[in-house]
Amino acid sequence: MTAPGDVEGLELRxxxxxxxxxxxxxxxxxxxxxxxxxxxxxxxxxxxxxxxxIAIGEMVQFKVDRSRNRAPxxxxxxxxxxxxxxxxxxxxPDVAQIIAVTFVATMVGVGPRAIAGLRWDLVVxxxxxxxxxxxxxxxxxxxxxxxxxxxxxxxAFPLILAMLLxxxxxxVVDALVGAGQATERYNKPFPASLRDELMVMGQIGMxxxxxGVILAAGTSLLGLWAPPLVVVPLLLTQFAFRRFASAQRTxxxxxxxxxxxxxxxxxxxxxxxxxxxxxAVAIGNDLGLTPARMExxxxxxxxxxxxxxxxxxxxxxxxxxxRSREERQQAAEIGASIIERSGVLDHVAEIVRHSNDPxxxxxxxxxDIPLESGIVNVSLAYEQLVGEGTGQSPDKxxxxxxxxxxxxxxxxxxxxxxxxxxxxxRF
Amino acid sequence: MRRVAxxxxxxxxxxxxxxxxxxxxGQVSDLWTLLALCLxxxxxxxxRFSVAPNYLASLDSVxxxxxxxxAGPWAAVIAAAVAYLPQVRRRIPLIRxxxxxxxxxxxxxxxxxxxxxxxxxxxxxxxxxxxxxIFATTAATLAQHVANAALVCLVIxxxxxxxxxxxxxxxxxxxxxxxxxxxxxxxxxAVLWLGGLGPLAGLVVLVPLLFARWAxxxxxxxxxxQAATMRAFIQVIETKDLYTRGxxxxxxxxxxMLGRFxxxxxxxxxxxxxxxxxxxxxxxxVPTSIIQKPGRLDDSEMDAIRLHPARxxxxxxxxxxxxxVKSAVLHHHEKFDGTGYPAGLSGTNxxxxxxxxxxxxxxxxLTSTRSYRPARSVEETLAILEQDKNSHFDPGxxxxxxxxxxxDGWKAAEVDQPAPDANVQAGFDHDDLSxxxxxxxxxxxxxxT
Numbered sequence: 001m002t003a004p005g006d007v008e009g010l011e012l013r014x015x016x017x018x019x020x021x022x023x024x025x026x027x028x029x030x031x032x033x034x035x036x037x038x039x040x041x042x043x044x045x046x047x048x049x050x051x052x053x054i055a056i057g058e059m060v061q062f063k064v065d066r067s068r069n070r071a072p073x074x075x076x077x078x079x080x081x082x083x084x085x086x087x088x089x090x091x092x093p094d095v096a097q098i099i100a101v102t103f104v105a106t107m108v109g110v111g112p113r114a115i116a117g118l119r120w121d122l123v124v125x126x127x128x129x130x131x132x133x134x135x136x137x138x139x140x141x142x143x144x145x146x147x148x149x150x151x152x153x154x155x156a157f158p159l160i161l162a163m164l165l166x167x168x169x170x171x172v173v174d175a176l177v178g179a180g181q182a183t184e185r186y187n188k189p190f191p192a193s194l195r196d197e198l199m200v201m202g203q204i205g206m207x208x209x210x211x212g213v214i215l216a217a218g219t220s221l222l223g224l225w226a227p228p229l230v231v232v233p234l235l236l237t238q239f240a241f242r243r244f245a246s247a248q249r250t251x252x253x254x255x256x257x258x259x260x261x262x263x264x265x266x267x268x269x270x271x272x273x274x275x276x277x278x279x280a281v282a283i284g285n286d287l288g289l290t291p292a293r294m295e296x297x298x299x300x301x302x303x304x305x306x307x308x309x310x311x312x313x314x315x316x317x318x319x320x321x322x323r324s325r326e327e328r329q330q331a332a333e334i335g336a337s338i339i340e341r342s343g344v345l346d347h348v349a350e351i352v353r354h355s356n357d358p359x360x361x362x363x364x365x366x367x368d369i370p371l372e373s374g375i376v377n378v379s380l381a382y383e384q385l386v387g388e389g390t391g392q393s394p395d396k397x398x399x400x401x402x403x404x405x406x407x408x409x410x411x412x413x414x415x416x417x418x419x420x421x422x423x424x425x426r427f
Numbered sequence: 428m429r430r431v432a433x434x435x436x437x438x439x440x441x442x443x444x445x446x447x448x449x450x451x452x453g454q455v456s457d458l459w460t461l462l463a464l465c466l467x468x469x470x471x472x473x474x475r476f477s478v479a480p481n482y483l484a485s486l487d488s489v490x491x492x493x494x495x496x497x498a499g500p501w502a503a504v505i506a507a508a509v510a511y512l513p514q515v516r517r518r519i520p521l522i523r524x525x526x527x528x529x530x531x532x533x534x535x536x537x538x539x540x541x542x543x544x545x546x547x548x549x550x551x552x553x554x555x556x557x558x559x560x561i562f563a564t565t566a567a568t569l570a571q572h573v574a575n576a577a578l579v580c581l582v583i584x585x586x587x588x589x590x591x592x593x594x595x596x597x598x599x600x601x602x603x604x605x606x607x608x609x610x611x612x613x614x615x616x617a618v619l620w621l622g623g624l625g626p627l628a629g630l631v632v633l634v635p636l637l638f639a640r641w642a643x644x645x646x647x648x649x650x651x652x653q654a655a656t657m658r659a660f661i662q663v664i665e666t667k668d669l670y671t672r673g674x675x676x677x678x679x680x681x682x683x684m685l686g687r688f689x690x691x692x693x694x695x696x697x698x699x700x701x702x703x704x705x706x707x708x709x710x711x712x713v714p715t716s717i718i719q720k721p722g723r724l725d726d727s728e729m730d731a732i733r734l735h736p737a738r739x740x741x742x743x744x745x746x747x748x749x750x751x752v753k754s755a756v757l758h759h760h761e762k763f764d765g766t767g768y769p770a771g772l773s774g775t776n777x778x779x780x781x782x783x784x785x786x787x788x789x790x791x792x793l794t795s796t797r798s799y800r801p802a803r804s805v806e807e808t809l810a811i812l813e814q815d816k817n818s819h820f821d822p823g824x825x826x827x828x829x830x831x832x833x834x835d836g837w838k839a840a841e842v843d844q845p846a847p848d849a850n851v852q853a854g855f856d857h858d859d860l861s862x863x864x865x866x867x868x869x870x871x872x873x874x875x876t
Contacts, residue, residue, distance in 0.1 A: 156623025207638035237639040247649035342659035
């Protein structure tokens, strides 16, 4: 499945609102650069150190989740540069200089990646420039100019509160922009996207933000001794996180590969599982499911046919609509018990178990059966009607699925399918 | 003898630790700061995370650096003792609990000596002597970890059950640098504390540490999940044939033993175990009717069997394993003399992992029950391997495997398998050496036909 969200580099056709974000980021960056050039740069050593950190952080970025690029060190360093104070700095950088440094360093960091052919994403980088700009504005606005880290709690407490407020601003701005983008790409309702983004902000975002706070406070107190002290632990954490992200990717591809075993065994036509899963994911996004439920849904759709492996003979063309209901439910039950055996995919097993239950005998009366089962059921049916080989038109397929509303299929899911197809979803 | 030596050593260490602790108690000046630091140490002590399999590190060694800087080495000794208190309740033998406590105090004292020798500033002066503070903190971290490792090594050596070198190699070396790196956060905590935040600084610094801990634990979670999923999947494929049940897992275990015997690096060891588990995954593409067919197979059926290594690679091709896993799955039916399939490779042209899997694969097949014959004994099977070692297998690896099995033994196939069926003339297992040219060997291991 190639999700429409896998934008890499600059592909204007797919960017959508990304164009606006890039234009805003670059415009803001150049304006700040011009202002800084006219006013002169203050405290060059700090400009160079933090610019260097941001550029390096950008260069060693990595990919988490499906499409999010992360450069935690760049984010922490940029946030920290926005919140520096005395005694180390005689004059803290003004907002224009902060934005200019972040912008230039980010571009310097992206450059080598683009040249080396590594994954890069200008939209994500520009999102960072925008959110750091917001943090800088808020921090500058709430912090009186005479506050500095002089060892007294009367100064330290207001400063740390202002820093936390700045970091929070950056997080919320980034979550809003990210939610907007998710809504645009995956047609996920905005509140659901915002909820997901805020949850991510509470975990990774908080760690990055507090990393910035520590770096800023440490540098304000110790001068340029502090950045290496903070960057070493941050790098270690990033390394651990990267390892985790790659283990997660391995795991996901393992499940996908397992799903293809039914194709190799001749129980389903090539790509059938992937098509079913793509549709199930589109419906799940439309219904605003949480990331955890989305993941289980995708796995369940991919693995829904795995129970057939225990049946003796492949059905021709993998058309499970042609089998009797008893046989399909039996296969689903076997599949569920196979998946359950792994001990880590219990929720997926539950979805698969009920994925062939008709709505009237299943979900309509038993609220324990997950909504995802209904989604997989409808996706399987639609794929059977429209997918390769059978090739009905989407309208005709919608019509025959519409006949089963309430009896065979969950009305909520069919309504969602209608929206998804109406927006132009094609296999 | 060892017991007495161990007890003497632990008693001596404990006496020394108590002495140091007593001296430290006489040096307390600022009680409130010390209390706050102890509280922070306690919190750090609760947040343990695994830095290596079976080895937990706790964050209190990070907080310990803070205590050196803010209140000096003597206070650090007291704080370390307090932070150990909650762990007294852990369910391990008394002698280990006592030793762990003494070990902490002694290591902290060693760190404190290093800190003082390096001229580390204590209290507010740390803010104006940054370079010195960093140098002394690094020295203290090193000294503390070295003392810790040395004490544990001594105990392991006296106890004689495990090898201290293994402990150093598996636990100390990989964790040394990360723990030293995180130690810098302890210094920063002290700086923020002295810079006016006081104990609140603990909150700011511990959150990124918690996140690091979460990331580390998630890695293990994903790894376990993947292993469990692969095993469940393999079991599905094995349901096609009752007789091969558990085969893949036993092969994975066997190649794992051989891999450790050959001292592979950890990455390659994992890859080898994965390859052993997945080597027959392509059988899912072989029609069940052929797999379960009693009697000999004709050529077209045999061709279907011969496809299974390529099918396997097709299936796992997208999983980001080491390249060696895929080549092992593809070539595990090659023979040393070049008569195997699918490519007819010979000698060392066959990938290393494929040669290893070929041996264990044949071994497990022969020691398991088949529909047409009972299981063979381990000695009998080893003799067959020895006989075929130049035609089928890599002779060097066979020698290693034979030595390993003679030394460590082999858990016989204990999975409940159906008894051999006397009515079956010549069943079929594509791994079976005792069958004619179609499946495996000829001559020496001639089977029941």
